Amino acid sequence: MVDDPRRWRQLTLWLHVLTSVGWMALAVVLLTLLVLARTDGGATAFAATAMAAHLDIALLAPLANASSATGLMLSLATAWGLAQHRWVLAKFAITLVQLYLGIFVLSDALHDAEATARPATALVVGTASMAGAIAFQAWLSVAKPGGRTRWARDRDGRPVRLPVAARWVLVVAVVATLADIAVGVVARPVPVLSLLAVVLAAVVRQRRLREIRQAGPIRRATTAATAARPTPPT
Numbered sequence: 001m002v003d004d005p006r007r008w009r010q011l012t013l014w015l016h017v018l019t020s021v022g023w024m025a026l027a028v029v030l031l032t033l034l035v036l037a038r039t040d041g042g043a044t045a046f047a048a049t050a051m052a053a054h055l056d057i058a059l060l061a062p063l064a065n066a067s068s069a070t071g072l073m074l075s076l077a078t079a080w081g082l083a084q085h086r087w088v089l090a091k092f093a094i095t096l097v098q099l100y101l102g103i104f105v106l107s108d109a110l111h112d113a114e115a116t117a118r119p120a121t122a123l124v125v126g127t128a129s130m131a132g133a134i135a136f137q138a139w140l141s142v143a144k145p146g147g148r149t150r151w152a153r154d155r156d157g158r159p160v161r162l163p164v165a166a167r168w169v170l171v172v173a174v175v176a177t178l179a180d181i182a183v184g185v186v187a188r189p190v191p192v193l194s195l196l197a198v199v200l201a202a203v204v205r206q207r208r209l210r211e212i213r214q215a216g217p218i219r220r221a222t223t224a225a226t227a228a229r230p231t232p233p234t
Helices: 006-042 041-076 086-116 119-143 167-188 192-228
Strands: none
Touching: 006 041, 006 086, 006 119, 006 167, 041 086, 041 167, 041 192, 086 119, 167 192
């Protein structure tokens, strides 16, 4: 099992699904706590807001980082690619928006709300939108709508066949993601290792694509020379 690349792809996919479900579940939990804080008030509101802020840092952020990293790794390390299919490209765009809003908007607003225990309506709506966006991404993964993009073909109109990454790339992805989750739960969610793994996978893919492009003209020239060679008499 350890030496089988398919097993590591399955493990990366399992980790992506697990963290994505956890991310959505935590978003729903935060939404429930924020609604409770707005409706009950008093000590309950302070407790609910404080708990929401704690879960945001301790669990939601590490799971969101892990879900995003494993999704990118699956795109960069398998034949699906990152921009060859519309549903993958849509998931990527939604993830970027979610990470930006979650880190720079919703998280700051949530921790500001701890002081007053009165979450703003925009914070509640944003948290609900986050949960809904993750659910929509899950539907995209199942339905795979939209077909291929224009980047799925080369300049000559031929379909681009993306190379599958070596086993060690997925091993790095799994180990880095698990390590970042552990660090994020214990300390603060800083996905340094996951980010390095994604950059590494992108570099490896670009290098393999360059090798394939360079080998293409040579292979076609060899094939043409072989076809033009006269057939010896029998």
